[in-house]
Amino acid sequence: MTDNFSQQPTAQQRTYQAFAAQIMNDESSIDLARAALLIASIAYPNLDPVPALTQLDVLANRVKLLLSLPETEQLPSPLPEDISPLTVIAAINQVIFEEEQFSGASDDYRNPDNSFLHKVLERHTGLPIMLSLVYMEIGKRIGFPIDGMGFPYHFMVRYHWPEGTIYIDPFNNGLLLNEQECRERIQELTQQHRPLHPRWLEPVGPQQMLLRMLNNLKGVYIHRSDFEHALAVIDMIVLLLPQSGVERRDRGFLHLELKHYGKAMYDLQAYLELDPRADDRYEIRNHIKGIRQTIAQLN
Incomplete structure (x- = not known):
């Protein structure tokens, strides 16, 4: 993807x-x-x-x-x-x-x-x-x-x-x-x-250093509820870790906070595809179901 x-x-x-x-x-x-x-x-x-x-x-x-x-x-x-x-x-x-x-x-x-x-x-x-x-x-x-x-x-x-x-x-x-x-x-x-x-x-290595810098910023921005900047940070993390289901999940929740419903559903679905046996898979499926209902109501 x-x-x-x-x-x-x-x-x-x-x-x-x-x-x-x-x-x-x-x-x-x-x-x-x-x-x-x-x-x-x-x-x-x-x-x-x-x-x-x-x-x-x-x-x-x-x-x-x-x-x-x-x-x-x-x-x-x-x-x-x-x-x-x-x-x-x-x-x-x-x-x-x-x-x-x-x-x-x-x-x-x-x-x-x-x-x-x-x-x-x-x-x-x-x-x-x-x-x-x-x-x-x-x-x-x-x-x-x-x-x-x-x-x-x-x-x-x-x-x-x-x-x-x-x-x-x-x-x-x-x-x-x-x-x-x-x-x-x-x-x-x-x-x-x-x-x-x-x-x-x-x-x-350099990639690990960049990832650590980004994770520091991710934590700072989420702590401040600055979801726009947190989202920009996670976009860079996903570039470094394209197969990380956790980062897709976290990005999905940030999109949800910002009412980007289509992007939220895309990332949460990607999380389940990357980690189909995740411990929170049932919770994530419920979130996806709720997002679909919200999108239907908006349309």
Whole structure:
């Protein structure tokens, strides 16, 4: 099943098409910063991505200056072997946290702007995953590959090299942790003391990061009863997870809240097709029956 766009797409539909183009190829080709700015276009439809991308370039060049590396417009090459990873991390931390004073958005956590890259760069605050994205994008621009780490309830980054792995918490001013400290942090966050799931210490790919950004926004908008923006978010999630019955179901209920009865019925039917033995299948069938009755009354 595919969603059809009109002959003359709206700004929102053009955003979906650009987002789909970002994620349809191999994950290694996804430009996370550009994809994140497309997500921000949900709330800022006239967003120009150039200023935010330029700001990331400027931050990276300041890190290069601290490391006595040449500024270049070309793709970054690996850092010289005589530069210690700890020296690089210290330089990134100095620029981001000491000079620019980026910090975690602890007081206004549910503000949607904390999930939009251009606003994070403008306000110097954001969610853990967004500060991690800034960190990763600076690393990419200086030839220092940094991975995202999708811990439960928290997001961090890591640098992996032959001598070990360095974990970094951008939400807490670039705090450095070792693996044991990460395990303790996860146990504290999950309030579990049983063995940790191995995948929690594995890096996540670009699509998983985008999905987590979108799920954060989905929760924020539903909490605010902002169903229009929540719907726009789920449309992007469905692009990432076209076979997810749960997302089709959730989108169907949002359409129902907005009185888009035909679209609600389409998504709820799609949910049952994708997950015919779902625990709530009888409830969903009753919703579909009610929607049919409503459509008949309207006609």
